Amino acid sequence: MDEQIYKVLYLEDNPMDVRFFQEIAKELRGIRIELTNAGTLSEALQNLESNDFDLVVSDLGLPDSMGLYTVKRIMSGFPELPIIVMTTINDEQLGVKAVKLGAQDYLPKGNFDGGLLARSIKYSVERNSFVRRMFLSEDSKFQALMNCLDIPVVYLDAGLIIRECNPAFLNLIDSSSVRGVSLEEKCGKELLICAQKALEGEEGRAQISRHSGSCIPADSFRCVPVRDDQNNVTGVLCIAEKKQPAKKHFIDLNA
Template identity: 50%
Template sequence: MTEQIYKILYIEDNPVDIRFFQEIARELKSIQLDLKVANSLAEARDTIKASKLDLIVSDLGLPDSMGLYTVKQIISEFPELPVIVMTSINDEQLGIQAIRMGAQDYLPKGNFDSGLLSRAIKYSVERNSHVYRMNCLEKDKFITLLENIPLGAAFFYKDLNRVESNSEFNRSADLSDITDIEQDLNPEFTNLLSSALSGQEEQVEAGTMITQKAQFQSPARLIPVKDSKGKACGAICIIDMKKSGKPLIDLNA
């Protein structure tokens, strides 16, 4: 029976942990690993872009990224790739938090065997493939819905790492190109957005900066969007375009 080969990137800067992982990988019986190693998040980004991978296994303490921020960055930039995080033996809660953020599984560093690693890899790849396909379908439906709104509209996800916007909203400033919403949003607009995410509808005045590159030309509303449990899962921004044909002004034009 031919063994399944998984192309994996292991993000880790500790040589001892790297050797341990490589030793466990060699003991795998039902699968084989085509393993690459990156010592930092920056190096991992370059490797991911240059390689065809099936899975990412990442430590949470890297030279250029610490804790759950590492998980957030990887998942937001490469949502098609499943992620397994490595946690310290006594930090199960951190692993659970990582899963809530989108990681598929977690393993205690230096305290797992080949059987556990094999199951984690196969489960993570299969589950992420299904979730990613479903998310793509839902995203397509959502974008179609936004495009059919006869106003400038954008949906900001609760964690602020993603935004979906229609062509009217993007006429002058394409927010879909923003790689890190928290870094690019203007503080004044972020405060209004945070209030909306807490459940309070907010009015955005004309002239309010949304990023350093663009500002609202017309007034807008930030409306909380709640899930089935009544909790805010995001906020939709609707621009009143009755007074202007351009939803945003490009300050670099």
């Protein structure tokens, strides 16, 4: 049987960890990887722009990026790519948070063998492919439903990146396309803060604003957490709320 070849971008600035990964990669059975190393997030993003990769494996402590920001940044620019994160043995909880955010898997840094790496790579690529197929199927139904609404609606993923919106939302912000763009870039900090709280399970309301900081003349948006079958928050739905018409006061002339 032919070996499956995966093109992997490995984000790691420590030469010893890079060497460890290269040595483990030689032990893989059933798959082979073509490895490209990047020592910084900025270098990795340049590589992703100019080359095709099947997978990203990333340390979460880089010279120009710390913690989950690395995962968020890669997901925002390259949402189709599966990500495996490396965690220290004493900080596996960070790996769990990365998976909730959208990473496919995590490995304890410097404490895995070729069998575990091969399993993680195959699992991550196949699971990501399956999820994307399911998402595209459900996405068309979700988009059709959103398009039927005459009020602005926008759906954000766990990285607060705009994934779907309807024509009413595009008309509101005077834009032709916003998919894959960060929420703050298009809607300002007030809605961003509200959406961040929604990711923590707290529903709220806020307005969107222009780049100048002035509010767009529209009603407030309600930010609602979107949960999966395990009740984990996987995204945020922002729905414009129409203001109730002011009540008219009448004078009873017969009184």
